[in-house]
C-alpha cells in the first residue's frame with residue numbers, strides 16, 4: 171500500500187527528521203512504524219534515528235500537498251549534513267545529497283564515516299532543560315540536531331551536560347520512533363558525568379558545532395583551511411615560517427588543551443597521542459588535509475589554535491590552479507583575519523578596485539573613490555578567480571568588525587542585550603559574543619550600576635540627544651516628528667529611556683527641551699505642505715494640505 175500522509179506536523183527549529191516523524195507517529199496514535207507509515211518499506215530508511223536518513227525522495231512524494239518541505243530543505247534544516255559539508259569535497263557533498271534522496275547505498279563509506287572512531291563513540295543525546303522548555307514553548311519534546319553531533323556533551327543553549335541513551339540499547343532504540351520524553355528513553359538514559367572544569371571548553375565546542383549547522387557552509391577549500399590552521403599555530407608560536415611545525419610545542423599545547431576536556435566519549439579517541447608528539451590526526455590536518463576528516467577534529471583543532479572556522483574565506487584558493495582568469499595572492503600572509511589580496515601582476519585601477527573590495531568596501535564607495543562606474547567595479551571583481559565570494563566574505567568581516575566595535579562601545583555602560591548589534595552578533599557571531607560576555611561579565615556587572623558610570627553616561631547621552639534632535643529637524647525635506655521614541659531609536663537607547671531616565675537627569679532635561687508636542691509638529695508639517703503645494707503651483711485646499719502633510723484632518 172502506497173504511503174500517503176494525511177497531515178504533517180510543523181517542524182521545529184533544529185529538529186531532526188527522525189524526531190518529526192516520531193511525533194507524526196505519536197499523533198497517529200502510537201510508535202509503531204508499520205501502523206503510522208502504512209507498511210511502506212522506505213519508511214525504515216527515512217525514519218531511523220541516524221545521521222544520514224535516506225529515501226527522502228519517497229518521503230517528500232508522500233507528504234500532503236501544501237507541505238512546504240523539499241528534499242533539499244529536509245537535508246539542510248533537519249539532518250546533520252550541513253555540519254559535515256564544509257569539510258567534504260563538492261563531489262562528496264553532491265553524492266551525499268543524491269544518496270540521501272535515494273537508497274543511501276555506500277554513503278557512510280564514501281564520507282569515511284564508517285571508519286571514523288569519533289562517530290563510533292557518539293550516542294543519542296538530549297538536554298533535559300530543552301525537553302521541558304520545548305514542551306512549554308511548542309507543546310512537544312523533540313530531538314535536537316545539535317545534541318546528536320559528536321563531541322557535543324553539553325547543551326549549547328543551557329550549558330548543561332546532556333543525557334545520553336544507554337550505549338547498549340542505542341542501536342535498537344535508533345530504529346524505534348521514540349521521543350526524548352518517552353518512558354523507554356527516560357529509563358534507558360543517564361546523565362553524562364564530567365568534571366565541572368571541563369564545562370566551559372565543552373560549551374565552546376558545542377557552540378562551534380551549532381554554528382556549523384547554522385552557517386550552512388559549502389565545502390571549504392582544503393588548502394585554505396590548512397593555511398588558517400597554520401596561521402593559528404604560528405600565532406601561538408607552535409610553528410615557524412609558513413609551514414614548519416614545532417611538534418614538541420604543539421604536542422604540549424594540545425596536551426594542555428585536552429586537560430580541560432573529559433577523558434571519555436569522543437575525547438578519549440581524540441586525545442590519544444604518542445609521547446612527546448601531537449596526535450596523528452592533528453599533524454594530518456596541518457600538513458595533508460586531503461581526504462575526509464571528521465568535522466569534530468577541525469572544530470577541536472581550530473578551537474585549540476584559536477581560529478574561527480566561520481572566518482575562513484569561502485571560494486578563495488591560496489594557490490588556485492592557473493587559468494584564464496587572474497589569480498589571487500595573499501600579500502599579508504603572516505596574519506590571519508581580513509587580508510588584502512590582489513591579483514598577481516595586476517596594477518593601476520583594477521588593482522586599486524581589488525584592494526578596496528577585498529578590505530570589504532561596498533561597490534558604491536569603490537566606484538566613488540576611484541571615479542569608475544559600478545559596472546566596472548563588478549566586472550573587475552568577477553574577473554578575479556574566487557573574487558565575488560572573497561568580496562562577500564570581506565564585506566561580512568568588515569561589517570562584523572563594525573558591529574563588534576559598536577557593541578564594545580555600548581557594553582561599557584549597558585547590559586549586553588541592550589547594546590547595539592546584540593541581536594545581529596547573537597545570530598552571526600555567537601562564539602565571540604559569548605566569550606566577550608563571559609570574560610567581561612563580572613567587571614561589567616560591578617561597573618554598570620555604579621553612580622559614577624551613570625553620571626558620565628548622563629552627560630554624554632544628553633549631548634547626543636541634543637545633536638540627534640538637531641539632525642532630525644534638518645533631515646530630508648519633510649519634517650520628522652522629534653519624539654523621545656524617535657531619538658531613542660536613533661541612538662539605540664530606547665529601553666534605557668524607558669527604564670532608567672530617573673537616573674539620568676541631564677538626559678531627561680535634554681529630552682524635555684528638544685521633543686515637540688503633536689500640535690507643534692503638525693504645524694511644522696502643515697507649513698511645509700503649504701510651501702510644497704505652492705512651489706508646485708497646486709491649489710492650497712484644506713484636504714490637499716492634510717493629504718500632503720500625511721496628517722489626518724481634524725487632529
Ligand SMILES: [Zn+2]
Nearest residue numbers: 297300325328
Ligand atoms: Zn538545552
